Amino acid sequence: MKRPIRWVLMLGALGALAMFVAACGSSSKSSSSSSTTSAAVAKGVKGGKLTVLAAADVDYIDPGQTYYTFGYMVNYAINRPLYSFKPDDALHPVNDTAVGPPLVSADGLTITVKIKPGIKYAPPVNRAMTTKDIKYAIERAFSANVPSGYAATYFGSIAGAPTKPTNGVKPISGITTPDDQTLVIKLSRPESAVVTGAMVMPITVPVPEEYAKPFDAKNPSTYDQYAAMNGPYMISNNSTTGELTGRKPGKSIDMVRNPNWVASTDYRPAYLDSIFVEEGNTDATVSSRRILNGQQLVNGDGAPPAPVLKQATQKFPDQLVLVPSGGTRYVAMNTSIKPFDNVNVRKAVVAAFDRNAMRLTRGGAIVGDIAWSYLPPNFPGFEESGGLKPPPEDDFLANPSGDMAVATKYMKMAGYPTGKYTGSEKFLTIATNADPGKQSAEVAQAQFAKLGFKLNFREVPQDTLYTKFCGVPKAAVVICPNVGWFKDFVDPESMIKPTFYGPAILAQGNVNWPQLNDPAVNKAIDAATPLPTGPGRNKAWADINKQIAALAPAIPWVWDKTPLIRSKDVVGVANEYATVWDLSFSSLTK
C-alpha cells in the first residue's frame, strides 16, 4: 500500500501536517462532535454550496491512479466503486455498484461479482456502466501509462496479471465478463481475501474503454483530465470532449450534481448542490481558523496544527471530529545495518523511547492511543494481538514513557557493558522538514541520544523522504523517524505484508522500511496469506503482528486519529474509511 506515501507526499509538499493518512479502521464512536453519525446524516437539508479548503491539488482524479485520502475525498463523491463504506462504518463494506457481496468459489480461486443495472455515467459518456468497464479499469491499472500504486500488490494474484507494468493496456485473461452485469475474476493463488477486500478501492470504479482508450494510449495517460464519472457529483466538464474544465490544478475543483445519477441505485443522500475545493491554503493555521470561524467550510488535505487543535477542542468542540485513521506511525530502524541488525540493540532503543513525547508532538492523547504493534485498534487482529497492552514478555514495550533500566539491560545483552552505544559513527537519519513530523523527528533524535547514538540528521520534504531515501534500500538510511502505514481496506494482511515481509523489499518504492527479512516471519506470512477471511485468519495475522513487535524492527508510537474541522453551519459527516469529510453525506444547516 502506497497510499501513505502519496498522502504524505502531498502534505510534505505543502509543508502542512503529515498527520492523517489513508483510511480509517474502526467504527469507534470516540469522536468528539456531532458529526460522523447516522443521526447527523438524517439532519441533512438539500441544497447549498460547500467549500473545501485545501493546501494543494488532489493527486489524481483518475480512479486508477489516485492513492491518497484527499484524492479519495473527491473521488468518492464523483465515482462509485464496486463496494464502499457508509460514513460511520469502516469495517463493513456495502454494495455500491455491486448488487451483493463477492461470491468466492470453494477453492478460493474464483470471485464473481454482479453489478446493478442503470448506473449511468455523467456527460459526455451518458451510457450505463457495465462490468466490461470494470475489467478495463483493472487492466489499465497494470499498464505503465496508468501507474497504479497498488494494482500489482492487491490484484497481482489474478490469473494472467502482468508482473511488470505493460506497454499500453493489455487484457488480463483471468478477468472475464459473461454479461454486462457479471464480473468473474480467476486467481492464480488463493488470495481472494485480499482481492475482495481491495474491491473497495477506486481501482474498481468503471472506466468506459471506448471513451478512455485514446487518453490511455498516451504515457502518462491523460484520462486524469477527462475522467468519466458515475457518482452523485461530477467535476464541471466540456459536454462534448469531456475535458474537466472545473479542475484547475493548484487552484480549485468545481463539483456539481451529475444529471445522470439515479438516487435509487445509491445509498448516498447527496444533499449538497455543489462543492467547491479551494486550493492554495498552505498555511494550515490560517485555513483552520478560517474554517472554525467561517461559514460553509470544511478542511480538505490539511489538518489543524496541534495548537489550533487545542483551541478547537476547548472553544469549538462541536466543530471538531477525530476519526481513527486505522494506521500506525513508527520510527523505522534499518535491520540490515549494524548495530541495528542486533535485536537487543533495537529492543534497547524501543525500551528507552519516550513514545508519549512523540505523541505530544501531534497533539497528545487526543490524537490516538500509544501504539506497540502494527494492527490498529478496532482492526481485525487487534484484539487477538492483545489490544492496547503489549504482551507481558515484551518488557521493552511496557513503558510508553521509556524505561532506561530495561534499555540498559538490552544494551548489555547486545554487548555494550556500559549500557550505552560506544561507536563514534553518525547514523544517517532522514526526517521530514515540516511540522509536526519535523518535531516528532527531533524528539526521536533525542531518544536515540539517550543511548549514545549520534544521528546524521537530515531534513527533506516528506515525498523525498519516501521516494529517494527511506523507500530506497540502496540509500542506506539507518533511521526513518517519520513513517507510517494506514489501511487500504479492512484486512490485517494489508497492514503487515507490504511492510514487514522480506520478499516485499523493493529496490525502489520499498515500504518495508526496516528491511525486516526474518525467515520465521516470512514463513508465517506465507502460511497466513491464503487463509480465508474470518477468525482463523485474524488470529494468524495477530500472531505475526506480535512476532514482529517482538523483533523490534521499529518503534510504533501512535495509532492516530485524523482531526476534521468544519464551520458551524456545516453538518459534517466524516467517512471513517477515508478519514475525510464525506462530501456525499455532508450538508448545510440552511
Add this chain to the structure above:
Amino acid sequence: MPSITGGPVEDHNMDDRLSDPAAAKAIEAKSPLELFWRRFREDKVALAAMVFIAALALVALFSPLITKMVGARPPNEQSTKFLDSFGSASGPSQENLFGTDGVGRDVFSRVLAGARVSLQVAIISTALIVIIGVTTGLVAGYYRGWIDSLLSRFMDIMLGFPVLLLALGLGASCALGGGCVPVDYGNLGRFLMAAGFVVGVLWVLYARFKDSRSGTPEKHTLRDAAVSFIPFAVFILLGGVMAYAIGGKGTLISLGLPLVIFVIVLSSWPYMARIIRGQVLSLREKEFVEAAQSLGASDRRVIFGHILPNLIAPIIVYTTLIIPTTILFEAALAFLGIGLQPPDASWGSMISDATEIFDTAWWYMTFPGLALVLTVLAFNLVGDGLQDALNPRTNE
C-alpha cells in the same frame, strides 16, 4: 585620512589642519588611535552598543556556564514535564525563564546557544569577506586595465547570483550524505600549508632579488618581507585550520554552518571588493603613492605598505556594517531551513519554528527575535560610531 595603527601613514587631511596652529598643537599631542578613541567615546550610544556586543560575546563564549549558573536546562534537553496534555509549550516561569518550545526545551538556554551561532557565523563570514574583498579590490583598483575589467566583471557575475535560490539549491543538493564536493581536509590542509610556505619564501626572495637587480635605492626591511608574505600566510593559516581543526575526510560544502558561511561569503565579498577598489582608484593617484613609486618601491610595497594602511578606516567601518548583515542572513537562511541542523539552536530556526504557534506561545518568537534585533542594532550603531570617529571630516 589617519591610520589608527599609528604607523607611518601619510595623512592628507593633515595639511588643512596644520594651517591652524592651535589645532595642529592639539593634534600633535595625540596619536591617531587616541584621537579615534576620544571621538568614539563621545558617542554614548555607540559606546553602549559596544558594551552590549562585548557582553553578547561573553555570553556566547560562556553560554554553557551561564546556563548552569542560572539553573537552566541545557539547550537541547527536551522535557514533556513542561508541556500540557496537548503538547503545547509553557510560558516563562522560574524553571524556564523564557518559556519552552514545542518539545519542552528551555528557550532561554537556546537563545544563549543561538548567540554563539550568530557570532560564529558573523565573525568567520566577515573575516572571509574582508580577506577576499580587500585583496580583490586592491588588485583591481591598483592595476586597473584588463585585470580590473576581469575582476570587476567577475564581481558583477557574483552579484548577479540569486542568493536565496542558490542557498536553497545548495541546501537541497548538499543536504545528504556528507555534503557536496568530497575533500580530504587533512591532506589538502597540509598541502596548502607546505605550498603557501614554499611559494611565499620563494616570492619574498624573488622580490628582493628583483629589486636589488634593478638598483632600487629603497632599503629592504624585515617588515617588507613580512608584508610580502601576508597573502601566503593566509594560505598557511587556512591550511592549518583544515589539517588540524577540521581534519579527516569530509566535504567542502555540507549542510549546516559551512553552507551558510559559503553562501554568505559568496554573495557578500564583491560589495567589499567594490568599495575597496573605488578607494584604491582614488588613492593610487595621490602624491604619496607617486612618491613611493618614484623612489622605486615595488607594487606589493605600494599596495601593502602605502595604500592598505590608508584603507583601514573604511575597512573597519564596512566590516562593522557587514557583521549585522551576515547575522540577519544567517537567520534568514536558518528560517528557510538551511542552517544548523537539529537539535542545535539558532535564532533564525527558532523564529521559524515559532511562526506556527506565535499566538499561543508568544515567548518562543519574542525572545530569539529580540536577541536578533538588539544584536543587529548594536552592530549597526557601533558601525555608525566608528564611521564618525574614523572620519574627522564628519566630526568637523
